[in-house]
Amino acid sequence: MQLYRAHVLVCGGTGCVTSGCMDVHAELEKQLEKNGLSEEINVIVTGCVGTCDIGPILMVYPEAIFYQKVQVEDVAEIVEEHILKGRPVNRLMYQDKTSEIAEFIEKYYDIDFFNRQTRIVLRNTGVIDSTKIDEYIARDGYQAIAKALTEMKPIEVVEEIKKSGLRGRGGGGFPAGIKLELGHKADGDQKYMICNADEGDPGAFMDRSLLEGDPHSIIEGMMLASYAIGANQGYVYVRAEYPLAVDRLVTAIKQAKEYGLLGDNIFGSGFNYSLDLRVGAGAFVCGEETALMHSIEGLRGEPTPKPPYPTDAGVFGYPSVINNVETIANMPQIILNGSDWFNRFGVENNKGTKVFAVAGNILNTGLVEVELGTTLRTVIFDICGGVPNGKKFKAVQIGGPSGGCIPAEYLDTPITYDSLTSLGAMMGSGGLIVMDEDTCMVDLARFFLDFTQEESCGKCTPCRIGTKRMLEILERITEGHGQPGDIEKLEELAESIGDSSFCGLGRAAPNPILSTLRFFRDEYEAHIDGHKCPAGICKGLLNVEIIEDKCRSCGICARICPVNAIAGQRGQPYVVDQDTCTRCGLCIESCPFDAISKH
Amino acid sequence: MKSIADLKKIREQARHNISLRESGERTQVRVYMGTCGIAAGARQTIAAIIDELAKQNIGDVEVLQKGCIGLCEHEPLVEVERKGEDSVMYGHIDEEKARRIVTRHVIDGVILDEWVVNCGCSIGID
CATH class of the missing domain: 3.10.20.600 (Ubiquitin-like (UB roll))
Incomplete structure (x- = not known):
């Protein structure tokens, strides 16, 4: 057995990779080698730790010291001071940004961001090396499927999930146990289990981090769900924009096969299972379950009406159960610890x-x-x-x-x-x-509509044309050309699109508008009636003006203006031509006397 | 992998490798490695401790490096604190003594009186 006196964990989630953790990792190995420490220090690349804005992150165990924003130049200091001499480097430690005094927090578990969380799904991300199956097994990995295959009947797995009260984490919140039960009861020898990893919402990256940081939990969860419904084949449908997640999942599947955890007669139970990846081509609509299944079949990713539900006729016409990544990642923990344990949370x-x-x-x-x-x-x-x-x-x-x-x-x-x-x-x-407070809610609705309109698959008219019309109205309003009656038009469109669209994407498309109208109707009215953007975001409603008293006619603004909208003469205040001005704001930033304002 | 027994075997082995990352108290062996400690041979001492722990298959022990605590004439200093027990400071610990400390004190819990510098009161940093 190789014994290490310390473990240095390097966060290897996409966020930290982007901020350069791989270079930090290489430098770390180099510095350890240089100091003759390679034999006693274990360096591990983990999945996402969760604090993506302060990466690259290093954690040193057993002291559990948390270093943030570690640059290549900092590595030598960490190795020489902390690892070699046992003196942790204060200046690189986590800082509580809310407190007024710059206070360094040494230990990982003293940081509020971490110690106020309850980690069931993310229990392994940021702790284990996701490319090593042994580390997953060390944290009770594959114990749940072992228990299920040797001690439980498929229906008992279904019952346990049902009793746990787990609901679909993909959005709708449909009870996961009932879905499994439908799959279990469906007739047929051939069934499929599908993991929906087509995470496409702007700003969402939970599933990606889970796939990168703990891919084996998805494999084990898929095995459990498949065993419960009687499927021998599973697919993980993951979007191509997640190359690191795909990579780690491929490695994980390969290792599970080598260990005989995927394949024939698993644990001598007679259960055969094969798991494959299907990589999406980047269409948001493929997160919708029927569209996703068509994409797996090799067809165009477009939704079809339900019924038939996937549990009756899913992939290739066979009964299929489809669950989101996070739902599936919960299953091993529920089977291993029991539904009573799970019921204690929430x-x-x-x-x-x-x-x-x-x-x-x-x-x-x-x-x-x-x-x-x-x-x-x-x-x-x-x-x-x-x-x-x-x-x-x-x-x-x-x-x-x-x-x-x-x-x-x-x-x-x-x-x-x-x-x-x-x-x-x-x-x-x-x-x-x-x-x-600087966010314009009309502009926010416009942003999301722009997204859904772009991502509409175009199959049904309400979604294809309706979202376009709604977007046009929103654009008009944010550009300052809103007309009386626009709000009512939006409401009418939203209602009919919500009622008549084919799939969930279209039916939910008006939600950003409806919800901003519900809570921030006055902002819409201010845009249309008052020709004002209260947050000062919508360029069409802003005027850039030079305050006469403050202007010293230095001419800097006129020189910097990219559209030559500012003119003037020495000794007189300069003037902005409102028709030419694009409200870019460059002049405001450049004015040495703060003599230009936007309102 | 054919059976659950195989899985358990892998788990037991692998647990050793990640146990340092789990929270919770465990036995600590602190080696004082200021300039004085290193000059007196603390690097060889710590290497011997790690090697001995590995040989004896003990994974659940923290081996920590600490800075100088002012007892430079007793270097290399090694402090052992077993879970729930008082810490014990040993002085002039070379490789051979270090191995004995692992076997006798860390594992068996017997304090090796003849090498003790200061017993019962931790003057360590913690």
Whole structure:
């Protein structure tokens, strides 16, 4: 046995890879070698730790010291001071950004961002090397499937999941146990189990981090679900934009095959199982289950009507059960620890935890797993540190392009499937976008509509043309050409698109508009009637003006203006030609006397 | 892998390799490695401790490096603190003594009186 006196964990999630963790990793190996420490220090590349904005991250065990924003130049100091001499490097430690004094927090578990979370799904991400199956096994990996195959009948697995109260984490919140039961009861020798890893909401990256950081939990969950319904073939449908996730999943499947965990007669139980990847081509609509299944079949990724439901006629016409990544990742833990254990987390009808990807105007961007029923305030303020730069919190967008926004007065709402739906938002896959007072809600709705309109597959008219018309109206409003009656038109369109679209993508497309109208109707009215953008975002409604008293006619603004909209003479205040001005704001930044304002 | 027994075997082996990353208290062996400690041979001492632990298949022990604590004439210093017990400071620990400390104190719990510098009161940093 090789014994290491310390483990250095390098976060290898996509976020940290982007900020250069692989170079840091290479430098670390080099410095350890140089100091003759390679034999006693174990370097591990893990999955996403969750604090994506302060990467690259290094953690040193057994002391559990957490280093942030580690650059290649810092590595030598860490190795020589901490690893060699045992003196942790203060200046690279985590800093509590909410406190006024710069305070360094040494230990990983003393950091609020981590110790207020409940990690069931993310229990292994950021802890194990996701490319080594042994590390997953060390953390009780594949024990659940071993237990199921040797001690439980398929229907008992179904019952256990049902009793756990687990609901689909992909958005709708359909009870996972009932879905498995439908699959179990479906007639036929050939059935399929599908994992929906086509995560496409802007700002959402929970599934990606899970696939990268703990791919074996998906394999094990897929095996459990497949055993429960009687399927011998599974597919993980993952989008091509996640190359690292695909890579780690391919490695994991290969290792599971080598260990005989995938293949024939697993654990001598007679259960045969094969798991394959299907890589999507980048269409948002393929996250819709019928479209996804057509894509697996090699057809165009377009939705078809339900019924027939996938559990009756799914992939290639055979009964199929399709679940989201996070739902599947919960299953091994439920089978291993029992439904009673799982029931201890969360609240009535909303059991367990949910992973959220928190982004936007927030101090700590990253991945957070909390019990269902936790309030939005806890997630946004206590865990993620709230809104930076002294700005006021305005609203949080939840559920991506199919979801809605929740304003400040509902911050104390416990996060459950039902509470979010009643506020006109939805759980969705778990993207939380926090917005401060400088966000224009009309512009936000326009952003999401722009996304859905672009991603509409075009099969049905309400979605294809309806979203385009709604987008046009929103563009008109944000450009300052809103007309009386536009709000009513939006409402009418939203209603008919919601009623008559073919699939969930179209039916939910008006949600961002409906929800912003519900809570921020006055902003729409201000745009249309008052020709004002209260947040100061919509360029069409802004005027850039030079304050006469302050202008010293230096001419810098005139020289910097890219469209030559500013003119003037020495000794007289300069003037902005409003018709030519594009409201780019360059002049405001360049004026040495703060004599230019936008309002 | 044919059976659950095989899986358990892999798990037991692999657990050793990741146990350092689990939270929870475990026995600590602290080697004081300021300039004085290193000059007196603390690097060889720590290497011997790690090697001996590996040989004896003990994974659940933290081997920590610490800075100088001012007892330079006793270097290399090794401090052992078993879970729930008082810490014991040993002085002038070379490789051979280090191996004995692992076997006798870390594993069996017997304090090796003849090498003790200061017993019962931790003057370590923790």
